Amino acid sequence: MAMAGAEWKSLEECLEKHLPLPDLQEVKRVLYGKELRKLDLPREAFEAASREDFELQGYAFEAAEEQLRRPRIVHVGLVQNRTPLPADAPVAEQVSALHRRIKAIVEVAAMCGVNIICFQEAWTMPFAFCTREKLPWTEFAESAEDGPTTRFCQKLAKNHDMVVVSPILERDSEHGDVLWNTAVVISNSGAVLGKTRKNHIPRVGDFNESTYYMEGNLGHPVFQTQFGRISVNICYGRHHPLNWLMYSINGAEIIFNPSATIGALSESLWPIEARNAAIANHCFTCAINRVGTEHFPNEFTSGDGKKAHQDFGYFYGSSYVAAPDGSRTPGLSRSQDGLLVAKLDLNLCQQVNDVWNFKMTGRYEMYARELAEAVKPNYRPTIVKE
Amino acid sequence: MAMAGAEWKSLEECLEKHLPLPDLQEVKRVLYGKELRKLDLPREAFEAASREDFELQGYAFEAAEEQLRRPRIVHVGLVQNRTPLPADAPVAEQVSALHRRIKAIVEVAAMCGVNIICFQEAWTMPFAFCTREKLPWTEFAESAEDGPTTRFCQKLAKNHDMVVVSPILERDSEHGDVLWNTAVVISNSGAVLGKTRKNHIPRVGDFNESTYYMEGNLGHPVFQTQFGRISVNICYGRHHPLNWLMYSINGAEIIFNPSATIGALSESLWPIEARNAAIANHCFTCAINRVGTEHFPNEFTSGDGKKAHQDFGYFYGSSYVAAPDGSRTPGLSRSQDGLLVAKLDLNLCQQVNDVWNFKMTGRYEMYARELAEAVKPNYRPTIVKE
Numbered sequence: 001m002a003m004a005g006a007e008w009k010s011l012e013e014c015l016e017k018h019l020p021l022p023d024l025q026e027v028k029r030v031l032y033g034k035e036l037r038k039l040d041l042p043r044e045a046f047e048a049a050s051r052e053d054f055e056l057q058g059y060a061f062e063a064a065e066e067q068l069r070r071p072r073i074v075h076v077g078l079v080q081n082r083t084p085l086p087a088d089a090p091v092a093e094q095v096s097a098l099h100r101r102i103k104a105i106v107e108v109a110a111m112c113g114v115n116i117i118c119f120q121e122a123w124t125m126p127f128a129f130c131t132r133e134k135l136p137w138t139e140f141a142e143s144a145e146d147g148p149t150t151r152f153c154q155k156l157a158k159n160h161d162m163v164v165v166s167p168i169l170e171r172d173s174e175h176g177d178v179l180w181n182t183a184v185v186i187s188n189s190g191a192v193l194g195k196t197r198k199n200h201i202p203r204v205g206d207f208n209e210s211t212y213y214m215e216g217n218l219g220h221p222v223f224q225t226q227f228g229r230i231s232v233n234i235c236y237g238r239h240h241p242l243n244w245l246m247y248s249i250n251g252a253e254i255i256f257n258p259s260a261t262i263g264a265l266s267e268s269l270w271p272i273e274a275r276n277a278a279i280a281n282h283c284f285t286c287a288i289n290r291v292g293t294e295h296f297p298n299e300f301t302s303g304d305g306k307k308a309h310q311d312f313g314y315f316y317g318s319s320y321v322a323a324p325d326g327s328r329t330p331g332l333s334r335s336q337d338g339l340l341v342a343k344l345d346l347n348l349c350q351q352v353n354d355v356w357n358f359k360m361t362g363r364y365e366m367y368a369r370e371l372a373e374a375v376k377p378n379y380r381p382t383i384v385k386e
Numbered sequence: 387m388a389m390a391g392a393e394w395k396s397l398e399e400c401l402e403k404h405l406p407l408p409d410l411q412e413v414k415r416v417l418y419g420k421e422l423r424k425l426d427l428p429r430e431a432f433e434a435a436s437r438e439d440f441e442l443q444g445y446a447f448e449a450a451e452e453q454l455r456r457p458r459i460v461h462v463g464l465v466q467n468r469t470p471l472p473a474d475a476p477v478a479e480q481v482s483a484l485h486r487r488i489k490a491i492v493e494v495a496a497m498c499g500v501n502i503i504c505f506q507e508a509w510t511m512p513f514a515f516c517t518r519e520k521l522p523w524t525e526f527a528e529s530a531e532d533g534p535t536t537r538f539c540q541k542l543a544k545n546h547d548m549v550v551v552s553p554i555l556e557r558d559s560e561h562g563d564v565l566w567n568t569a570v571v572i573s574n575s576g577a578v579l580g581k582t583r584k585n586h587i588p589r590v591g592d593f594n595e596s597t598y599y600m601e602g603n604l605g606h607p608v609f610q611t612q613f614g615r616i617s618v619n620i621c622y623g624r625h626h627p628l629n630w631l632m633y634s635i636n637g638a639e640i641i642f643n644p645s646a647t648i649g650a651l652s653e654s655l656w657p658i659e660a661r662n663a664a665i666a667n668h669c670f671t672c673a674i675n676r677v678g679t680e681h682f683p684n685e686f687t688s689g690d691g692k693k694a695h696q697d698f699g700y701f702y703g704s705s706y707v708a709a710p711d712g713s714r715t716p717g718l719s720r721s722q723d724g725l726l727v728a729k730l731d732l733n734l735c736q737q738v739n740d741v742w743n744f745k746m747t748g749r750y751e752m753y754a755r756e757l758a759e760a761v762k763p764n765y766r767p768t769i770v771k772e
Contacts, residue, residue: 008412015413019404026394027401031417033654187772194770200747215749220756224771239744241627241666242753249760250767268419269665269712276662279655280627326655358625361586363601367628368757370606374635375751381636384580385610386573 010318012330033327036060039343045111052104054081055338058112059321059329061284063348072346074227076254076284077114079105079123080319081337082292087126091139095124099152105339110160112341115188115227118165118288121235121258122181124149125169126294130206130312133298138212141171144184144195158190163225165232167258169212170195179213183232183258185223193223198234199243205265206302206312207236220246228253228346235259238273238287241280248281249359253346257287262313270318271331278322282353284344291317291337324352396704398716419713422446425729431497438490440467441724444498445707445715447670449734458732460613462640462670463500465491465509466705467723468678473512477525481510485538491725496546498727501574501613504551504674507621507644508567510535511555512680516592516698519684524598527557530570530581544576549611551618553644555598556581565599569618569644571609579609584620585629591651592688592698593622606632614639614732621645624659624673627666634667635745639732643673648699656704657717664708668739670730677703677723710738 008014015027028035039058049056063071084097102119109117121127125140142149153164163186170182181198197216201209220243222231231252237243238257247255257274274287292315299308318331321342332338353359373379394400401413414421425444435442449457470483488505495503507513511526528535539550549572556568567584583602587595606629608617617638623629624643633641643660660673678701685694704717707728718724739745759765 008409011413011416014405014409018406018409019400023394023400023404027397030397030653030657185770189772191772193772200749203743203747204741215747219768221768221770224769229769236747239666239742240748241631241662242748242750245627246753246756246760251769267416271416272658272662272665272712276627276658279658280625326658355590356625357589361589361601361622362626362628363586364628364757365761367632368754368761370632371750371754371757374632375754382605382607383610383615383637384571384607386575386577386579 009335010331010333033325036327036329037062039341041112041341045108048108048111049339052108053337054105055333055336056108056341057330057332057338058341058343060343061323061327061345061348063345063351066347069347072228074116074254074344074346075112075114076286076321076342076344077109077112077117078286078288078319078321078332078340079117079119080288080291080317080332081105081120082290083126083294087128087294088297091136094126095140095149098124099149103156105337106156106160106162109339109341110162114162114341116163116165116225116230116254118232118256118258118286119167120288120290121167121260122169123167123258126296127260127290127312128296129209129212130302131296131298131300132208132211138179141169141179143173144168144170144182145192150184150186150192153184153186154190154192157186157188161188163188163227163230165230165256165258167232167234180216181209181213181234183234185230185232188226193225194221196221196232198237200237200240202236205304220250222247222250222252230254230256232256232258235261238277241277244277244281248283252283253349254284254286254344257285259287259289260315261289263316264313267316270316271320274320275322275326275328278324279326280358282324282349282356282358284324284349285322287322288319289317290315291335324349395721396717396719419711422713422715423448425727427498427727431494434494434497435725438494439723440491441719441722442494442727443716443718443724444727444729446729447709447713447731447734449731449737452733455733458614460502460640460730460732461498461500462672462707462728462730463495463498463503464672464674464705464707464718464726465503465505466674466677466703466718467491467506468676469512469680473514473680474683477522480512481526481535484510485535489542491723492542492546492548495725495727496548500548500727502549502551502611502616502640504618504642504644504672505553506674506676507553507646508555509553509644512682513646513676513698514682515595515598516688517682517684517686518594518597524565527555527565529559530554530556530568531578536570536572536578539570539572540576540578543572543574547574549574549613549616551616551642551644553618553620566602567595567599567620569620571616571618574612579611580607582607582618584623586623586626588622591690606636608633608636608638616640616642618642618644621647624663627663630663630667634669638669639735640670640672640730643671645673645675646701647675649702650699653702656702657706660706661708661712661714664710665712666744668710668735668742668744670710670735671708673708674705675703676701677721710735
């Protein structure tokens with residue numbers, strides 16, 4: 001049967017190794033759209049990445065020249081990583097180790113000219129929600145506005161003139177001390193620009209997250225940064241086309257999708273969903289997944305009839321960027337920490353919009369009406385019978 | 387640069403030829419999800435397909451056994467084909483030749499036990515909308531209720547005990563003689579069950595269809611057939627996630643997507659969109675495209691700054707079926723007429739729904755509200771600034 005672990009590095013590496021060049025070009029065209037130019041990243045960045053043992057890749061998405069607008073170039077950075085310490089290490093030590101790891105990767109991103117960086121979902125902790133235990137995992141929750149991780153990210157942002165998207169477990173002490181799955185957006189000035197919350201919460205297998213937090217209540221905010229308008233669609237929101245749509249209607253040009261997802265459940269969906277969202281909404285999407293297997297101190301069951309066990313499954317990395325024209329970067333490795341740098345010309349969003357016109361032809365009034373009807377308890381679907 | 391024509395048969399054939407078996411299995415797992423069993427179709431069906439010079443493939447999608455429901459097995463057939471006569475042949479002869487071609491393919495489908503068959507978009511004509519000429523192309527329009535093509539399909543349906551989905555150019559003489567892009571759904575009894583219309587009309591390049599017909603006014607009907615609940619999302623509606631969603635909310639278990647789309651424009655989007663819709667809506671989707679290059683008698687331009695020419699581009703076939711669990715069949719050939727038979731257990735829809743819960747977690751009330759706001763002329767999107 002198919003493997004599920006780290007032995008197989010990536011789809012792209014496999015295709016490059018085995019296919020003759022003309023076939024490889026056709027396969028890439030059908031799978032990825034037009035071929036992207038590799039970015040010429042600085043040698044010291046590759047050296048630092050190699051020293052720190054993470055993968056570094058860079059690609060450029062280009063747009064046509066226009067008369068009235070200059071190219072709107074932004075470099076985004078996507079970070080995927082393992083948790084460096086075991087899940088039974090003291091909470092404070094785990095957080096510190098993650099801060100150190102991310103700091104090293106962000107320094108390389110800065111060498112590569114990254115303007116906006118996004119970390120993986122709940123990046124300061126192991127993805128422990130599968131355990132359904134509260135302590136010690138809820139101790140990883142922090143204030144979005146002035147918790148230690150936000151302060152850490154503010155320093156990074158200011159030092160490197162970089163927008164930082166920091167997805168954390170949030171404790172909201174001003175509203176009854178509840179937890180949320182939140183992304184904090186920090187401006188390149190170092191100021192907290194705002195926060196956004198995970199809008200759709202899974203009830204799937206080991207994703208027992210509804211034990212810890214509820215659906216987000218902040219709607220679909222878009223953050224106007226110096227480098228472009230961004231939104232954050234956290235993890236399971238990736239499966240909900242309306243979630244992507246509302247961020248896009250509100251003006252997002254880049255939608256980050258920090259995630260934590262495992263091979264057996266979703267690996268064949270992963271290349272489809274964020275890329276479909278880039279196509280359907282004329283925007284860039286950045287899908288980020290963590291890496292490796294996380295082992296927990298106590299055993300738990302997964303609602304699948306199987307014996308109790310102590311790990312969640314294999315997080316397969318494979319982070320990638322997709323463009324409004326349907327093209328995409330290769331995925332980062334399935335098995336290694338990594339930084340993916342993508343140079344985007346945001347003019348491409350409007351250019352593709354003006355070619356394909358999905359918003360113009362979207363008939364949203366009709367759907368607003370139909371959806372409002374469909375949610376009524378006495379709704380009768382239109383079913384034609386003989 | 388990448389090819390655009392028929393020389394390259396299919397992605398799947400290329401991968402099978404070059405990849406060593408363990409790698410091939412991993413590539414298939416990442417690209418297609420779980421591997422599907424090939425259907426054991428009758429030898430006389432393959433012989434007839436070979437005699438008639440079209441490709442025949444068959445795959446089975448399986449579901450888990452349940453205690454209270456028996457498997458709900460349905461065999462669907464997807465037909466892709468070239469137009470057999472040149473576009474400047476007399477209209478009646480072109481239609482007759484297409485009727486003959488389809489009859490031959492449907493007979494093979496009947497040998498394979500197909501219960502529901504769907505033809506490509508505007509199957510009785512060349513896809514002449516790129517010309518923007520009215521005559522002779524509007525002469526291909528027929529009554530959906532009792533035009534010659536509907537009568538032809540009623541005979542096929544009754545003879546073979548098969549539901550027939552017949553996408554045609556419709557002339558609606560009871561409402562001002564206007565044209566529509568319509569799919570007629572004919573019950574296996576031979577009765578016309580109803581019709582459904584293309585909800586989103588492209589204004590893209592050579593897809594000048596808005597010259598001929600407007601957005602459909604029949605909403606999102608679902609047809610209850612003896613073999614399951616089906617809908618038809620015609621062509622460009624594939625790019626609109628809300629269109630798929632409303633068919634699914636109304637109860638569709640299988641959504642057909644009869645299309646006409648060309649390589650340069652959409653080939654890298656093709657494997658993404660219908661498959662994403664199957665995943666997002668917990669249903670089966672059947673994406674059908676025509677094959678070959680169609681040449682027109684008069685030259686036309688395409689709004690792309692290029693010289694006038696007489697063909698639209700290369701229709702790349704590649705029809706496929708995708709399942710709610712994200713798995714999919716290989717595509718039919720890029721260059722040959724074909725019949726794809728898929729055996730579906732419709733129980734899989736509810737099973738995947740109960741695992742992933744995208745409808746339960748969909749928050750449609752929120753989106754109905756947000757969309758209703760967003761379409762207002764004075765809508766101010768939620769944009770957070772520093």
